[in-house]
Structures are given as C-alpha cells and as structure tokens.
Amino acid sequence: MKAKLVTQKALETLKSNTQKALNRSLDRHIKLAVTGFSGSGKTAFITALVKHLTSQATKQNLPFFDVVREGRLIAAKQVPQRALDIPTFDYQAASACLLADEPTWPASTQRINTLTLALKFNCESGLRSHLSPTSTVYLELIDYPGEWLADLPMLSQDYQAWSEATLELLQRDAYKSYSDSFLSLLATFDPNEKVDEQALKNLAQSYQQLLTTLKNETKLAQLQPGRMLIPSDLAGAPILQFFPVKPLKEITEHTQYQQLQARFEAYKQQVVMPFYKQHFCQFDRQLVLVDVLSALNDGPDTLQEQQEALAHVMQVFNYGKSGFLKRLFYPKIDKVLFAANKCDHVTPSQQADIALLLNDMLGEQSNDLRFAGVSVESMAISSVQSTQAKLVNDAGEQLECVYGKVLGEQQWTTYLPPQPPNHCLSAQQWPDHGFEFLSFYPQKARQGNLNHVRLDHALQFLIGDKLV
Ligand SMILES: Nc1nc2c(ncn2[C@@H]2O[C@H](COP(=O)(O)OP(=O)(O)OP(=O)(O)O)[C@@H](O)[C@H]2O)c(=O)[nH]1
Ligand SMILES: [Mg+2]
Known part of the structure; x- marks a missing residue:
C-alpha cells in the first residue's frame, strides 16, 4: 500500500515536472491580451508592468509574484518585437508622465502599438534546473484604443x-x-x-x-x-x-x-x-480591466450596459484549455483575470466589494469560462496608485478615507468615498443621490518608484506558472 502511494506520488511529481518543462520549452513567448474599454486603464497597466518588472522587482514591492519573492528573476528588459509593422509602445513617454514631479496619466491611445519584455529567470531548483539553470520568457503586450475592442x-x-x-x-x-x-x-x-x-x-x-x-x-x-x-x-x-x-x-x-x-x-x-485576426486570435492569457466605479457614477443604465458590453466582447474570444501540441498550432486563452481597476479610489476595506460587484456583473460568463476549462479569477487592483488610505477622527469615530489630488484640481483632498455595492443594483434599488467616486492624479513617485495595489497578485495569476 505504502509502496503504491509512493509510486503514485512519484508519478505525479514526474508528470508535473514534465508539464513544467514542456511549458518552459513551448511557452517562451507569452501573449498577454490586455483588454478593456476606453479609459479602463490598459496603457497605465502596461506602463506599470514594465516599470515594476524592469526596475522595481524586489520582494518588498512584488511579494506575491513568486519568481520575484523567491529571488529567481534575474532581469527584465524590453527587446525588439516580432511584429515589425506595428509601432512600438512608447514606454519612455508613458512612464515619464507617471514619474514627473507633477505626475499625470498617459494620454488616451490613438493607434495600436506593441512591446515585448524578456524575463530572464533562474528555474526552480530540482533536476530540471541542472538541465537548464536559467530560462527566458518573452512577454508580448499590445496596446490599442479601447474603442476598437468594443467593435x-x-x-x-x-x-x-x-x-x-x-x-x-x-x-x-x-x-x-x-x-x-x-x-x-x-x-x-x-x-x-x-x-x-x-x-x-x-x-x-x-x-x-x-x-x-x-x-x-x-x-x-x-x-x-x-x-x-x-x-x-x-x-x-x-x-x-x-x-x-x-x-x-x-x-x-x-x-x-x-x-x-x-x-x-x-x-x-x-x-x-x-x-x-492579427491581434486577438493568438493570445494565451487575458486580463480584462473594468472601471466599475465610473460605471457606478454614470448610473444604472451604464452599469447594465457595461455588463452587456463585457458579455458581448467575451463571446468573441477563443477559450478552452489547449494541450501542449494544440498550443503549438493554435494558442487558446486558458487563464482570464477580471480586474476591477482603480480600486484605490475607494478605501482598502471597500475594495473587496468592488471585486464582488465585478464578479456579479460577470454572472454566468465566468461559469461558462470555467466549464470550458479556463482558470478564472477576479480581483480589485490599481496598477498605478493614486491615493493613500487615511484614518480620520470624526467626533470620536474613526473614518476610513482616501487622500489624493483630485483630477482637474490643485488641492490634495481627504475624501470619504460612498459605499460601493457588492452586487448589481436595479434602477429601483439605486440610491436616490447616486454614486460619486472621485478620480485622482497618480501619486508622486518616491525615489523614482511607483506604487501599485495587487499588481503582483495579477502577475502571479497571469504568468506566474510560466516562470518556473
Ligand atoms: N487610480 C487609478 N487610476 C487609473 C489607473 N489606470 C488608469 N487610471 C485612470 O484611468 C484613465 C484612463 O487610463 P488609460 O490607461 O489611458 O486607459 P486605456 O484603457 O488605455 O484607455 P484608451 O487608451 O482610451 O483605450 C487615466 O487617465 C486615469 O485617470 C490606475 O491604475 N489607478
Ligand atoms: Mg490607452
């Protein structure tokens, strides 16, 4: 009995190691589809991703991204892209906006552009690391105007x-x-x-x-x-x-x-x-950024419309787990992360609610994706932090607020955000006064470093398994 258990365990380990090794050899190029309607934060996300991986990849900064926490990421570097007919994502210009003395957001995207990041890392210890101690994965990203996605x-x-x-x-x-x-x-x-x-x-x-x-x-x-x-x-x-x-x-x-x-x-x-055909057929990982707070500001019709629009767009993609052989010829998206972006517009304790709201908006879609063999996760993130949490004493009561510089204004403001719903509301359930969530300028970088909320969780889910 014991021998049988040991054999089974050994077999499973072998299977898992073989899978990892295959992943490594086949998935040297990862195409990550950063999807989201206009204003959902695609450009800011790509800029933050490059910034954190190329110059802020420390355990303290990305503790939930295994390859970094385990000290295995050797370096990340922008490399020439494979597609020669697409303009290169202007990382310098976008990061300069975020890193300026008076930080601003990068401009809305007017054309398609792309960027490839090479991630060189030490493989996990074990037999495989003797065969190939280091490996390089090429992460391909494209940025495009959100309006085109809606088409x-x-x-x-x-x-x-x-x-x-x-x-x-x-x-x-x-x-x-x-x-x-x-x-x-x-x-x-x-x-x-x-x-x-x-x-x-x-x-x-x-x-x-x-x-x-x-x-x-x-x-x-x-x-x-x-x-x-x-x-x-x-x-x-x-x-x-x-x-x-x-x-x-x-x-x-x-x-x-x-x-x-x-x-x-x-x-x-x-x-x-x-x-x-050129840009969306060939992805194997997908991030869907959703600006739920702006939809709430706009009212029940827009929240419903965002929900319908998301469902329509998701139907277009090609999902389903692909075996490694299939992936050689026809990659399929096998992991999808839904992110309620700009979560730092609400307090840390409200952030779970907007993730739940997004989950509710997705309804049967995430169930259908799971049924097709896709790993699905939803979370609240902010790829570029724009506020700090602040406790304010109001007549003996501690109020959780956010502190930041409101977009279009000069003043720094301490603000008590309204409580976001954790599920979809009908027009009848909508509060009479509606919702008013504020938007902020990016936080000023400290010593050239940007802050994020759960970017490391997002990276771990999306590409962590390819960096083993
Ligand atoms: N707090 C916060 N706000 C963000 C973040 N990312 C984007 N924003 C806000 O959302 C706006 C739009 O962000 P973009 O990155 O330009 O969005 P996009 O999806 O690229 O939009 P298009 O290029 O128009 O498709 C920014 O100008 C910011 O006001 C973020 O990570 N945190
Ligand atoms: Mg953009």
Missing part, C-alpha cells in the same frame, strides 16, 4: 441586428436626451429611396457627433463603429459613413439601405476582422 461583437451581427441593438441603446432613458437630434434627423430619412450620397453623409456626421458626445458625457462602452471616434486614415471614407436605421420588411436593390448595409459589412471585413 469586436459587430463581427457576429448583420446590419439589421446591429441597427436594432444600437437604436434600442440610444433610446434608453439615460441617453435619449443626447440622441434626440440624430433620431429626429433619422426620422426624415427614407432608406427605401435611391442612394443620395449627401443625405448619407449628413446623417453619418450627425451619428458621429452623437457618438462623440456620448463618449464625453457618459461611460457607455458600445460606441460603434469605434473608428468613428478615432478615424485616423479612414476619416471621410465611405466605409465609415454608416449609421443604424429601423429594420425594413423588404430590402430592394440600389437603395440607401442596401448601401448602408454594404458599408457596414465592408467595415466588419476590412477594419474589424483584420484587427481581430
């Missing part, structure tokens, strides 16, 4: 389905007042008429203005087509001149409707699909 669900819609869903969204209570002028112009538009380029152009302009207003005034995620907000070299091209119309019973040839439909399909095929 991915369009791939599974036709023009009619997209039109219906978009008009339904625009007519919701919270957004009706913004949509009025576009909707009244749309009411004068006859999609059955023969093509009138000027009419199409005018309505497309009005729709573009509406998207811009919604981006500035709300936290809506599904502002499609995303390239209307960041058109770059597509500005003025007919492929961007479409908008939603009411469904038609019958579609006739050479009508405005058919023209809009053709532009919608062309946008999907020529703009969204290449982005998806």
Whole structure:
C-alpha cells in the first residue's frame, strides 16, 4: 500500500515536472491580451508592468509574484518585437508622465502599438534546473484604443441586428436626451429611396457627433463603429459613413439601405476582422480591466450596459484549455483575470466589494469560462496608485478615507468615498443621490518608484506558472 502511494506520488511529481518543462520549452513567448474599454486603464497597466518588472522587482514591492519573492528573476528588459509593422509602445513617454514631479496619466491611445519584455529567470531548483539553470520568457503586450475592442461583437451581427441593438441603446432613458437630434434627423430619412450620397453623409456626421458626445458625457462602452471616434486614415471614407436605421420588411436593390448595409459589412471585413485576426486570435492569457466605479457614477443604465458590453466582447474570444501540441498550432486563452481597476479610489476595506460587484456583473460568463476549462479569477487592483488610505477622527469615530489630488484640481483632498455595492443594483434599488467616486492624479513617485495595489497578485495569476 505504502509502496503504491509512493509510486503514485512519484508519478505525479514526474508528470508535473514534465508539464513544467514542456511549458518552459513551448511557452517562451507569452501573449498577454490586455483588454478593456476606453479609459479602463490598459496603457497605465502596461506602463506599470514594465516599470515594476524592469526596475522595481524586489520582494518588498512584488511579494506575491513568486519568481520575484523567491529571488529567481534575474532581469527584465524590453527587446525588439516580432511584429515589425506595428509601432512600438512608447514606454519612455508613458512612464515619464507617471514619474514627473507633477505626475499625470498617459494620454488616451490613438493607434495600436506593441512591446515585448524578456524575463530572464533562474528555474526552480530540482533536476530540471541542472538541465537548464536559467530560462527566458518573452512577454508580448499590445496596446490599442479601447474603442476598437468594443467593435469586436459587430463581427457576429448583420446590419439589421446591429441597427436594432444600437437604436434600442440610444433610446434608453439615460441617453435619449443626447440622441434626440440624430433620431429626429433619422426620422426624415427614407432608406427605401435611391442612394443620395449627401443625405448619407449628413446623417453619418450627425451619428458621429452623437457618438462623440456620448463618449464625453457618459461611460457607455458600445460606441460603434469605434473608428468613428478615432478615424485616423479612414476619416471621410465611405466605409465609415454608416449609421443604424429601423429594420425594413423588404430590402430592394440600389437603395440607401442596401448601401448602408454594404458599408457596414465592408467595415466588419476590412477594419474589424483584420484587427481581430492579427491581434486577438493568438493570445494565451487575458486580463480584462473594468472601471466599475465610473460605471457606478454614470448610473444604472451604464452599469447594465457595461455588463452587456463585457458579455458581448467575451463571446468573441477563443477559450478552452489547449494541450501542449494544440498550443503549438493554435494558442487558446486558458487563464482570464477580471480586474476591477482603480480600486484605490475607494478605501482598502471597500475594495473587496468592488471585486464582488465585478464578479456579479460577470454572472454566468465566468461559469461558462470555467466549464470550458479556463482558470478564472477576479480581483480589485490599481496598477498605478493614486491615493493613500487615511484614518480620520470624526467626533470620536474613526473614518476610513482616501487622500489624493483630485483630477482637474490643485488641492490634495481627504475624501470619504460612498459605499460601493457588492452586487448589481436595479434602477429601483439605486440610491436616490447616486454614486460619486472621485478620480485622482497618480501619486508622486518616491525615489523614482511607483506604487501599485495587487499588481503582483495579477502577475502571479497571469504568468506566474510560466516562470518556473
Ligand atoms: N487610480 C487609478 N487610476 C487609473 C489607473 N489606470 C488608469 N487610471 C485612470 O484611468 C484613465 C484612463 O487610463 P488609460 O490607461 O489611458 O486607459 P486605456 O484603457 O488605455 O484607455 P484608451 O487608451 O482610451 O483605450 C487615466 O487617465 C486615469 O485617470 C490606475 O491604475 N489607478
Ligand atoms: Mg490607452
């Protein structure tokens, strides 16, 4: 019996060691998909990740990242990327913003860019470390405008389905007042008429203005087509001149409707699909950053919309555990981390609540992912810390507050954040006064060092097993 147990244990150890060795040889390149809608914190996360791994990788700073805690990380260094046709992520510019005497956030991303970080480490002790004492893993990251991510669900819609869903969204209570002028112009538009380029152009302009207003005034995620907000070299091209119309019973040839439909399909095929194929098919780890606090500030419609938008985007990805052979040919995402980002806008004891809220927003999705064999985790993080926790004595009562410099203001403020809900609230359950969470400038770096909240937990979950 004892001998049998020993044999079984030895077999398991051998299996685990073999798996680790295979992981090491096959996964020298890890593609990490940093996903999140515009403003969720992708650029700040990538900048912080590079900063902490290249110049702040100490046990004190990243205690929950095993390779660092165990003193095995030798060094991390930015190296030339494999994709030669994509601009390189401007780490110097982004980190300079965070490290300035008066720190600011890096600007919103206007184009795709990429960066590869080589992580050289000592392998875990044991037989394998004699075979190969050190190893190098190449971590590939891409950064892109969040608006482009919100386009991915369009791939599974036709023009009619997209039109219906978009008009339904625009007519919701919270957004009706913004949509009025576009909707009244749309009411004068006859999609059955023969093509009138000027009419199409005018309505497309009005729709573009509406998207811009919604981006500035709300936290809506599904502002499609995303390239209307960041058109770059597509500005003025007919492929961007479409908008939603009411469904038609019958579609006739050479009508405005058919023209809009053709532009919608062309946008999907020529703009969204290449982005998806080139950048999102080949990932094996995924981080999903969600700004739940801004959604709460915006009200129940936006919280619900963020939840729907997340579900739609997640459906596009290819999940499921891949065997090592499969991974050689077709990598699949096998670990997904959902992070309620900017958690330092609330007090440390409230942070667990926003992680629970995010969990609730994900609903069946995380269950479905687990069923597909994907490891899923959710946590509250702040890749760049912007506040400090502070206890304030209020008539004998100790109040937990946060202290920081509020965005757009000059003063440092001690502030008592409202209690965030730990589950989704319906419009009826929503507090009358709503929520008002403040945003802050990044904290000033001390001796060139940035602070974070649970970035090390996030790294351990996402790539820890590849650094053994
Ligand atoms: N407290 C805190 N705020 C953050 C953090 N990361 C981002 N922010 C805030 O969120 C804003 C947007 O962050 P970005 O990193 O630009 O977000 P993004 O996802 O790259 O946005 P796009 O480039 O527009 O897609 C910043 O300007 C900050 O105000 C963080 O780690 N902590
Ligand atoms: Mg960005």
